[in-house]
Amino acid sequence: MTAFFDISMMDTLAQTHLICDASYPLITSTTLKEEAILYNLEKESTSKLTSDFQTLTGKQISADYDINDLSGGQKVILMILLALASPAQNIVFVNLQSSLDSIRYNEINKMIVSNRTTKNEILIR
Amino acid sequence: MKWLIPASTYKIWTDFSLKLDHDLVLETGKCYHLTGQNGSGKSSFIKQVLISHLLKQPESQFILYLEQQVQSQFDAVKANAALQKPSVHINNITDMFDYQLHQLSHQMKKEPKPVIFILDETVCLEQIVNWLNKNSTNQVCLIYVSHLQIDFPHFSEVSSIAAKPVSASLSRIVP
Numbered sequence: 001m002t003a004f005f006d007i008s009m010m011d012t013l014a015q016t017h018l019i020c021d022a023s024y025p026l027i028t029s030t031t032l033k034e035e036a037i038l039y040n041l042e043k044e045s046t047s048k049l050t051s052d053f054q055t056l057t058g059k060q061i062s063a064d065y066d067i068n069d070l071s072g073g074q075k076v077i078l079m080i081l082l083a084l085a086s087p088a089q090n091i092v093f094v095n096l097q098s099s100l101d102s103i104r105y106n107e108i109n110k111m112i113v114s115n116r117t118t119k120n121e122i123l124i125r
Numbered sequence: 126m127k128w129l130i131p132a133s134t135y136k137i138w139t140d141f142s143l144k145l146d147h148d149l150v151l152e153t154g155k156c157y158h159l160t161g162q163n164g165s166g167k168s169s170f171i172k173q174v175l176i177s178h179l180l181k182q183p184e185s186q187f188i189l190y191l192e193q194q195v196q197s198q199f200d201a202v203k204a205n206a207a208l209q210k211p212s213v214h215i216n217n218i219t220d221m222f223d224y225q226l227h228q229l230s231h232q233m234k235k236e237p238k239p240v241i242f243i244l245d246e247t248v249c250l251e252q253i254v255n256w257l258n259k260n261s262t263n264q265v266c267l268i269y270v271s272h273l274q275i276d277f278p279h280f281s282e283v284s285s286i287a288a289k290p291v292s293a294s295l296s297r298i299v300p
Contacts, residue, residue, distance in 0.1 A: 073163030
């Protein structure tokens with residue numbers, strides 16, 4: 001059973017880290033294009049992101065893709081890729097395991113580990 | 126009580142369908158674990174097949190449905206509570222569960238009926254478990270979606286239902 005994370009600890013982390021909680025993904029209900037602006041992505045990162053997304057989900061999404069049409073798990077995957085491609089140096093991922101199937105979870109974990117060198121700190125709770 | 130969802134190919138969107146090869150029977154006193162990879166159609170099955178089937182006869186049971194990524198449901202429940210019970214303050218998801226379970230118990234006292242719990246990747250299960258501890262599960266059918274196994278000791282039998290992708294436009298629902 002998954003417990004809620006410690007809220008007071010998260011409050012402290014939220015001052016320095018981007019918090020990505022899979023139970024409430026930081027995804028608006030608009031297009032991929034607008035999502036990329038919100039996460040402050042560079043143009044080149046967006047094309048890498050869509051190709052990573054396709055590898056993970058088998059789904060091809062264009063800049064005008066309506067994020068609402070993704071499944072719950074696919075929204076979580078998109079949030080993770082956006083966070084990793086964003087300029088945020090400190091990230092906390094929460095509740096990933098309950099939202100992702102085991103194959104996706106392992107793939108994402110590998111991706112997070114390989115991003116640890118480009119970021120200051122990535123935590124998984 | 127038994128619910129029978131007829132075998133059919135259910136059209137979910139223009140480019141996606143869910144196929145039930147055989148009639149699916151759900152019963153009170155039992156627990157069902159709905160599994161399947163990301164994007165295989167678990168939540169779509171719940172929303173567009175199961176719940177729309179149950180709502181054909183809304184009088185025959187209570188439905189407690191907790192959505193995946195519950196934020197929009199939270200806003201809706203909060204608005205409902207503000208109108209129905211202005212004294213209740215809903216500030217977080219825990220308050221929302223408390224309110225919904227309290228409303229359910231209240232309705233059941235007035236009019237006993239079978240209950241169907243539908244939990245789509247519900248994170249905070251403690252209150253549900255407490256509710257199940259306090260109430261007889263003879264008249265409860267519980268369906269949960271999770272990538273993890275969850276132990277509900279209230280039910281002697283747990284059956285699996287799998288959503289298996291056949292192609293990008295079709296998944297099978299297999300008991």
